[in-house]
Amino acid sequence: MPGWYRRNGDDVTLTLHVQPGAKHSEIAGLHGEALKIRLAAPPVEGRANEVLLKFIAGLFEVPLRQVTIQSGGKSRQKVVLVQCSSVAPESIIRA
16 A cells, blocks of 8 residues: 555545645645645645645535644645545546
8 A cells, every 4th residue: 555645444544745835736746755736826825735625525415514724734744634435446546
């Protein structure tokens, strides 16, 4: 199993490397043991975190309230919890 996610029932914990300030939000592949995500948002006043949560909720087809940052709120390295998603984490890289 890849090191960038852990599944616990319907919940998925993601290890992310986030790069704010990109032209558009996208998955950029793997960065070591983390999934690299480029975000179309500046790292100012939590705006990048808001965009990240919306982006992840869209990928995993869950409401925004089911996506939370577990650690790394002010860091590029983040751990994000996605609750009750039936989307396979591997499929978001291929999408």
